[in-house]
Amino acid sequence: MSFWEYLGNRHQQLLTDAYQHASAVFQCMVVATLLGVLIGVATYRSDLAGNLATISTSTILTIPSLAMIGLLIPIVGLGVAPTVIALTLYGLLPIVRNAIVGLRGVDPSLVDAARGIGMSRPAQLLRVELPLAWPPILTGIRVSTQMLMGIAAIAAYASGPGLGNVIFRGLASLGSANALNQVLAGTLGIIVLALLFDAAYVLLGRLTIPRGIRA
Amino acid sequence: MPETSGAGTTGATAGAGTGATTGATIELENLSKRYPGNPNPAVDNVNMEIKAGETVIFVGPSGCGKSTTLKMINRLIEPTGGRIRINGEDVTDIDPVKLRRKVGYAIQSAGLFPHMTVAQNIALVPRMIGWSKARIASRVEELLDLVGLDPGEFHGRYPRQLSGGQQQRVGVARALAADPPVLLMDEPFGAVDPITRDHLQDELIRLQHELHKTIVFVTHDFDEAIKLGDRIAVLRERSHIAQFDTPEAILTNPADDFVSGFVGAGAALKRLNLTRVRDVEVTDYPTVTVDDPLQEIFNRLRSSGTNEILLLDKRGRPYKWLRRGDLMRARGSLARAGTLVHDTVTRDATLRDALEAVLIDNAGRVAVTGRRGEYTGVVDMETLMNSVHELLEADRLEALEAQHELEGARADRTHAEQEGNGGEAKA
Numbered sequence: 044m045s046f047w048e049y050l051g052n053r054h055q056q057l058l059t060d061a062y063q064h065a066s067a068v069f070q071c072m073v074v075a076t077l078l079g080v081l082i083g084v085a086t087y088r089s090d091l092a093g094n095l096a097t098i099s100t101s102t103i104l105t106i107p108s109l110a111m112i113g114l115l116i117p118i119v120g121l122g123v124a125p126t127v128i129a130l131t132l133y134g135l136l137p138i139v140r141n142a143i144v145g146l147r148g149v150d151p152s153l154v155d156a157a158r159g160i161g162m163s164r165p166a167q168l169l170r171v172e173l174p175l176a177w178p179p180i181l182t183g184i185r186v187s188t189q190m191l192m193g194i195a196a197i198a199a200y201a202s203g204p205g206l207g208n209v210i211f212r213g214l215a216s217l218g219s220a221n222a223l224n225q226v227l228a229g230t231l232g233i234i235v236l237a238l239l240f241d242a243a244y245v246l247l248g249r250l251t252i253p254r255g256i257r258a
Numbered sequence: 259m260p261e262t263s264g265a266g267t268t269g270a271t272a273g274a275g276t277g278a279t280t281g282a283t284i285e286l287e288n289l290s291k292r293y294p295g296n297p298n299p300a301v302d303n304v305n306m307e308i309k310a311g312e313t314v315i316f317v318g319p320s321g322c323g324k325s326t327t328l329k330m331i332n333r334l335i336e337p338t339g340g341r342i343r344i345n346g347e348d349v350t351d352i353d354p355v356k357l358r359r360k361v362g363y364a365i366q367s368a369g370l371f372p373h374m375t376v377a378q379n380i381a382l383v384p385r386m387i388g389w390s391k392a393r394i395a396s397r398v399e400e401l402l403d404l405v406g407l408d409p410g411e412f413h414g415r416y417p418r419q420l421s422g423g424q425q426q427r428v429g430v431a432r433a434l435a436a437d438p439p440v441l442l443m444d445e446p447f448g449a450v451d452p453i454t455r456d457h458l459q460d461e462l463i464r465l466q467h468e469l470h471k472t473i474v475f476v477t478h479d480f481d482e483a484i485k486l487g488d489r490i491a492v493l494r495e496r497s498h499i500a501q502f503d504t505p506e507a508i509l510t511n512p513a514d515d516f517v518s519g520f521v522g523a524g525a526a527l528k529r530l531n532l533t534r535v536r537d538v539e540v541t542d543y544p545t546v547t548v549d550d551p552l553q554e555i556f557n558r559l560r561s562s563g564t565n566e567i568l569l570l571d572k573r574g575r576p577y578k579w580l581r582r583g584d585l586m587r588a589r590g591s592l593a594r595a596g597t598l599v600h601d602t603v604t605r606d607a608t609l610r611d612a613l614e615a616v617l618i619d620n621a622g623r624v625a626v627t628g629r630r631g632e633y634t635g636v637v638d639m640e641t642l643m644n645s646v647h648e649l650l651e652a653d654r655l656e657a658l659e660a661q662h663e664l665e666g667a668r669a670d671r672t673h674a675e676q677e678g679n680g681g682e683a684k685a
């Protein structure tokens with residue numbers, strides 16, 4: 044069976060896998076973004092806390108994803124849970140780091156001005172600091188998403204959802220008729236998804252970065 | 259120029275029923291700031307009373323604590339000792355956010371938020387204190403107008419689309435937005451070129467003339483201080499007040515070497531900036547107008563004690579200087595006779611401007627004009643010299659008197675202390 048015939052026959056299954064893949068990555072990204080920005084906001088003002096947050100998240104990143112998922116299985120079982128936890132943890136690092144860098148990079152005289160005209164602390168954060176730190180945070184989100192696309196494929200090892208299943212099935216039956224097609228379809232699918240997400244982020248940037256600070 | 263007459267004084271600018279709050283008094287009492295980890299206080303026991311509607315300038319060398327003192331007034335920096343009272347109300351312990359909404363704040367390079375438009379920047383404080391949308395919109399227009407920016411053109415621009423001077427104007431507009439009685443300015447014009455700075459200073463003077471806010475303004479440019487201040491506080495290290503007085507008094511009678519060092523060379527020349535042409539004697543000069551018959555012009559020339567008369571145009575504005583013989587040489591044609599008047603000064607010009615004009619004129623005099631450019635008199639070198647001598651002499655006498663009074667008071671106090679119980683002699 045040629046690759047195109049394979050796609051024609053299996054497109055239903057492939058689309059479902061792709062959808063689940065995208066959906067898992069998207070949902071984990073939402074959680075990772077919220078958590079990451081919160082951690083950033085909570086730690087950027089203190090040298091110690093900020094460095095601690097960056098170091099601990101980058102330590103997580105050095106754990107091989109297969110090992111991480113393997114370690115999670117005995118704790119949370121198979122399926123969606125280890126996938127979501129692993130993806131969220133991996134997604135945190137670029138977001139936390141960029142949130143801290145972005146928030147620390149806001150011109151101190153602007154914070155002084157915000158305070159000086161009578162903004163409360165939450166207003167300073169929401170109206171001045173976070174909007175100004177948003178471009179680097181968004182970059183962090185893009186990097187995270189790209190990374191999670193690949194890591195999500197490993198989730199199939201723990202019976203998680205997504206295109207990883209197709210790839211693993213192919214790898215398990217190497218030498219059989221469709222093995223190569225499966226691996227190829229899964230990999231290409233992930234690349235296409237990654238490109239689509241990236242395009243969406245460009246659009247999101249256009250919509251959410253105020254014109255006054257757009258490069 | 260204390261101005262306490264409440265609402266209505268600035269009705270002309272009060273388009274939205276705002277812009278009518280005049281200044282408040284500010285009292286600093288034993289105000290101190292000790293930064294953690296530094297044994298010496300950055301600001302040590304400052305006592306100062308600022309009148310309502312007054313512009314007070316803090317000048318002093320870098321690091322002497324000007325900004326720290328200023329920022330304690332709106333508690334951007336929390337004092338470690340002392341009290342702050344605004345209009346008699348002790349604000350040392352009230353909610354700082356509330357305090358700051360009543361105190362305008364403008365800083366160097368404007369501090370505009372780059373992600374907000376000009377209008378959004380200005381609208382921030384009115385929004386925070388809950389004004390209606392309509393009221394905010396009209397206030398923004400009014401303020402842009404007030405600081406000399408066309409509302410239609412600048413309303414929707416982002417800060418990066420403005421020049422430094424324009425940004426600074428918006429910064430001042432934002433500080434004035436909710437019509438606070440007090441305006442704090444920390445080297446607001448420090449980052450713009452000298453010509454723009456000069457314009458902005460003139461604008462601030464004009465604004466203050468309309469608004470009568472209490473302004474506390476930090477600079478390390480003494481000339482800026484002289485130009486803007488009703489009173490100047492010359493500060494030395496730890497914000498100790500070396501002298502707190504009118505620009506005139508500081509120029510003519512610096513309290514000590516530190517202050518004279520700060521005043522710098524040319525105090526007498528700087529003094530000229532503080533006096534206007536209308537304050538000196540403007541002499542009358544023989545004049546004729548272009549409509550007068552030639553014969554009469556001849557007669558005036560011959561009969562006048564000076565060997566020169568001033569020819570005015572149809573609207574009474576200085577036109578030409580005519581000397582004896584000029585008309586003869588031009589064969590009786592007024593159009594060709596005499597030398598054109600190049601430079602005039604208004605009655606509002608400073609003596610320095612007048613001196614400049616007199617020095618450039620080869621006959622050593624300049625015509626003074628009124629509001630519509632009409633002739634009102636002439637100032638010459640002699641008048642200027644005499645006036646300046648009188649001014650300096652008067653300043654000196656006044657300063658001496660003040661010093662005597664001070665010494666007298668001091669002597670009385672020591673006397674009283676010595677007579678009182680000896681146990682508190684060290685107090």
Ligand SMILES: Nc1ncnc2c1ncn2[C@@H]1O[C@H](COP(=O)(O)OP(=O)(O)OP(=O)(O)O)[C@@H](O)[C@H]1O
Nearest residue numbers: 293294296300319320321322323324325326327478
């Ligand atoms: N946050 C801080 N922590 C510790 N010391 C500080 C802090 N801010 C200012 N200082 C010190 O306090 C002193 C006064 O500083 P301040 O900023 O008030 O000076 P300034 O008169 O405004 O100087 P400049 O003209 O340079 O702006 C300086 O010696 C400075 O080093």
Ligand SMILES: [Mg+2]
Nearest residue numbers: 324325326444
């Ligand atoms: Mg300063």
